[in-house]
Amino acid sequence: MSPRKLPSISDAEWVVMKALWERGPLTTNQVVAALADSTHWKPKTIQTLLTRLVRKGALRFEKKGREYVFHPLVSAEDSEHALTRSFLGRFFGGELAPFLSRFVEREKLTPEEIRELKKILDRKKA
Numbered sequence: 001m002s003p004r005k006l007p008s009i010s011d012a013e014w015v016v017m018k019a020l021w022e023r024g025p026l027t028t029n030q031v032v033a034a035l036a037d038s039t040h041w042k043p044k045t046i047q048t049l050l051t052r053l054v055r056k057g058a059l060r061f062e063k064k065g066r067e068y069v070f071h072p073l074v075s076a077e078d079s080e081h082a083l084t085r086s087f088l089g090r091f092f093g094g095e096l097a098p099f100l101s102r103f104v105e106r107e108k109l110t111p112e113e114i115r116e117l118k119k120i121l122d123r124k125k126a
Contacts, residue, residue, distance in 0.1 A: 017076075024072055
């Protein structure tokens, strides 16, 4: 992860970033096509979101011929971690254990999910 602060990404911008993380780099038209079924946003809306993400430092673009090709500058993992940290800070005083205990107590977990959680925690002990 780079030492710079990660940009704050809105819910709509997050949708655009997910398309680029999963399939990128993409042209503007490819982003529009990737989001067509799930969002029903007009191309101009998507262009506006791409422009905002470039301004925020989450994306960069290069011009190839008549098209712009967008590349993520932040990883999905770093962005997810920053978002999770922000959530923990707002609702749980930055503490992970109270969140996890409250969440796990209310969720139905499969035996496989329980095993996976145990493995993760065991690795953290080492």
